[in-house]
Amino acid sequence: MATKKYTVTLPEELAEEIRGEVGPGAFSAYVTRAIERQRERDLLGELVAHLEGEHGAVTEAELADAEVERRESERWFAERADEGEAPASPGNPSAAA
Numbered sequence: 001m002a003t004k005k006y007t008v009t010l011p012e013e014l015a016e017e018i019r020g021e022v023g024p025g026a027f028s029a030y031v032t033r034a035i036e037r038q039r040e041r042d043l044l045g046e047l048v049a050h051l052e053g054e055h056g057a058v059t060e061a062e063l064a065d066a067e068v069e070r071r072e073s074e075r076w077f078a079e080r081a082d083e084g085e086a087p088a089s090p091g092n093p094s095a096a097a
Contacts, residue, residue: 008031015027022030052058 018030019027
């Protein structure tokens with residue numbers, strides 16, 4: 001990937017704290033990763049706004065149902081890891097290798 005040098009203004013304390021943690025040679029890479037993560041969040045926010053515009057906002061009941069499913073999946077994968085299995089998917093446990 002081609003790079004180009006830019007001048008940005010950062011709070012001095014924050015920049016020095018990060019530079020101290022990652023070292024001067026990794027500072028640009030750290031800032032690049034932070035910008036990439038923020039860009040992903042921005043794009044996801046745009047997607048959510050678009051989907052809510054088409055389908056309406058997610059209800060509390062839908063969020064609760066999704067949380068139950070997330071916890072069940074997490075538990076399923078944890079059980080497989082404890083048993084030393086390579087999980088295939090929570091919906092198809094017989095497909096585990």
